[in-house]
Amino acid sequence: MRPHRPTAAFPEHIESLYARFPFDRSVADDPISVVRPLATDRRRAEIAGVFASTLSIGNTAAIRGAIGRLAESVEGDVGRLVDPRWADRRSERLRAFRHRWIRGEQLEYLAGRLTDYYREEASLETAFLRGLEARGFAGGIDRLARTLRGTEDRSRVPPRGYSALFPSPLEPAGSPAKRLTLFVRWMVRDRYPDLGCWRRVPTGELRIPLDQHVHWIAYHLGLTGRRARSWATVEEVSEALRRIDPIDPAKFDFVLCHTGISGDCPKEREIDVCGPCSVRPDCRLWRGRTVAA
Numbered sequence: 001m002r003p004h005r006p007t008a009a010f011p012e013h014i015e016s017l018y019a020r021f022p023f024d025r026s027v028a029d030d031p032i033s034v035v036r037p038l039a040t041d042r043r044r045a046e047i048a049g050v051f052a053s054t055l056s057i058g059n060t061a062a063i064r065g066a067i068g069r070l071a072e073s074v075e076g077d078v079g080r081l082v083d084p085r086w087a088d089r090r091s092e093r094l095r096a097f098r099h100r101w102i103r104g105e106q107l108e109y110l111a112g113r114l115t116d117y118y119r120e121e122a123s124l125e126t127a128f129l130r131g132l133e134a135r136g137f138a139g140g141i142d143r144l145a146r147t148l149r150g151t152e153d154r155s156r157v158p159p160r161g162y163s164a165l166f167p168s169p170l171e172p173a174g175s176p177a178k179r180l181t182l183f184v185r186w187m188v189r190d191r192y193p194d195l196g197c198w199r200r201v202p203t204g205e206l207r208i209p210l211d212q213h214v215h216w217i218a219y220h221l222g223l224t225g226r227r228a229r230s231w232a233t234v235e236e237v238s239e240a241l242r243r244i245d246p247i248d249p250a251k252f253d254f255v256l257c258h259t260g261i262s263g264d265c266p267k268e269r270e271i272d273v274c275g276p277c278s279v280r281p282d283c284r285l286w287r288g289r290t291v292a293a
């Protein structure tokens, strides 16, 4: 069977989806809505972003709740997550923290890693850029993952399961590294709703944070033929979007993701919902079909 591909008019269709998208409705449901008020300066934006993206597992309400509980543990100032004077209080308050399989002791270890890192460097952008320059975008994510894991620091043993929170796309499993890729999107893009506090990484370099919603719609629009979520799929989808907007390919991520989360896309052929969908002519489920007048 021939692989499914979007129509020649797909660039106009997806730009229309983007232009008409109700950002404010979906931002309220997104983890970024909890991150933005915590990002009172560039350092705090980065700290809030690292923790929030690490916690971005499961449904968005639970993620927003987890970020809120973490912020409460430092009384709303995420700068205290890397403040050694807060180490004892923070550790005590995080002891009972749970979000899915993430435990408070893992977040406490992450706080320690960041505290150590900020003694040497002003921003995680430096670590990302070193990896980017050496091995491209995947290299940047790999460098971030290794920095946060702290595998070069043999003086501390991380808690059980900690290192697995930061997979690298350069490892044999070829992880899509969705959460770190999302963190980098938040840091680099300066268009709403992202935070734009890293200035040295070009937006054209960004890759798509491939969650299940983005993967479903990317596959059904023919942006990839891969059924598995992997780094190879991330590259394929990102390249397809870069052909539409070479300067800012990741701008479509929020829209594709929340089209799925919001129920705007039912993930099956439903005429009442699919009828007004801008990308319906490109959708695999509607190939060769038309909507009756």
Ligand code: SF4
Pocket: 217, 220, 264, 265, 266, 267, 268, 269, 270, 273, 274, 277, 278, 279, 280, 283, 284, 285, 286
């Ligand atoms: S046509 Fe329907 S199933 Fe296809 S992407 Fe649009 S809303 Fe989703």
